Amino acid sequence: MQNDNGNTLLAILTGAAIGAGIGILYAPDKGIETRHRIKRKVEDTSHEIAERVSHAKDELTKTANEQKDAFDRKLDEAISTMSYKADDIIDKLEQKLEELKAQNAQLHK
Numbered sequence: 001m002q003n004d005n006g007n008t009l010l011a012i013l014t015g016a017a018i019g020a021g022i023g024i025l026y027a028p029d030k031g032i033e034t035r036h037r038i039k040r041k042v043e044d045t046s047h048e049i050a051e052r053v054s055h056a057k058d059e060l061t062k063t064a065n066e067q068k069d070a071f072d073r074k075l076d077e078a079i080s081t082m083s084y085k086a087d088d089i090i091d092k093l094e095q096k097l098e099e100l101k102a103q104n105a106q107l108h109k
Helices: 002-025 032-106
Strands: none
Touching: 002 032
């Protein structure tokens, strides 16, 4: 969803830049002035796009780090739960082994 917003924003900025460029080309200014305006608009738009891309990258990195942290917490919880269950299974197996040893000792008497 965030990618759609970024694409929409990029499309709006691109459309605005193209519209401004066309508007400048049809303005009744001298050629040199028109070229300077176009150059300034391109530079301004480039800086704005670079800032937005940087912001989007920062947000994506932040989201990825949050998701990684959440995954790590859930993994730790799962391992902890499994560890307790493994301890329970080992305890039950040890009890069963003791019972079998006792039965075996009675059979050898």
